[in-house]
Amino acid sequence: MYKKILVPTDGSEFAKKAQLHALFLAKVTGAEIIALSVSENHFINGISTTDEVEQLNQILNDRCKRDLKEFEDMNEEDIKITSIIREGSPANSILEVASEESVDLIVVGSSGKSGFDRFILGSVSDKVVNAAKCPVLVVH
Structure with a gap:
């Protein structure tokens, strides 16, 4: 059913849970x-x-390299993982890579943001769920 699974990572616990789910699904x-880490540098x-x-x-x-290496180290089944680093908005980068790579599924950790931050910024997972052209699995 799935040929390519996009897994964004930021090193958070939610991302690590999503990575475990993605590795199982890939197996x-x-x-x-496709492992993606985004360098969000707009503040500079x-x-x-x-x-x-x-x-x-x-x-x-x-x-970003450290986060991707940690994900690769979780891969005990020799699943093919291609790592990508992008600069920019995490949600936009996820959607762009999903389109460019023709992924069948995006597995993303929930952001865990709440309150004012979520109101102003929105969560990455919410933005991806609402705009993705493929199925999205949000892992909490």
Whole structure:
């Protein structure tokens, strides 16, 4: 049923639970996994020096690599995992990669945000569920 499963990760506990579900689904269906980590760097636009921007971008990129490596280390069944790092809005990046890679399923952790943050920002999982062209499994 599934050939490609997109699994966004941010290193959170919800993301790790989603990763376990995705690995199980990939094992039973023979699907490959596209693992995505997004460097959300919109907040650095106001920083004045290029050196500071480069340092922050490097820190964010290293974090993405670490999150993807942790996911790959969970793979005990030799499921094919292709890792992608993107910069930008997490929800938009997830939707773009889902389209580009023609995924059959997105498995995403619930954001856990509530209150004012959720009202202003919305959760990534909500945005993905409402805009994705394929099925989305939200793991809490």
